């Protein structure tokens with residue numbers, strides 16, 4: 001079965017938001033990582049079994065920049081950890097879900113990731129992720 005891995009939040013200013021979330025959660029970000037291929041800088045906070053991921057755009061063509069323009073700051077996606085992302089993608093495709101990428105791609109925090117179109121999930125952008133070393 002899947003596990004809620006993290007909730008992704010789009011922010012305008014990662015540094016300011018890191019401070020805010022450090023105060024809110026009482027714990028500092030345990031990782032700050034730039035994902036050049038996705039044009040984002042991310043930070044991660046541990047919240048029990050799950051995490052909070054903050055995402056800041058590094059270029060105007062970043063999906064996060066477009067999201068911020070359109071919707072402003074807020075919850076951007078929820079991510080579920082799966083054991084076999086290829087198998088889950090095939091299962092979802094067979095069930096008619098619209099996937100946003102053909103193949104899993106390398107995401108932040110040592111993950112292979114794939115996104116499901118919000119149209120297929122009640123307006124929620126869903127990320128599937130599998131931990132890789």
Ligand code: ZN
Pocket residue numbers: 006007008053077079127
């Ligand atoms: Zn994510």
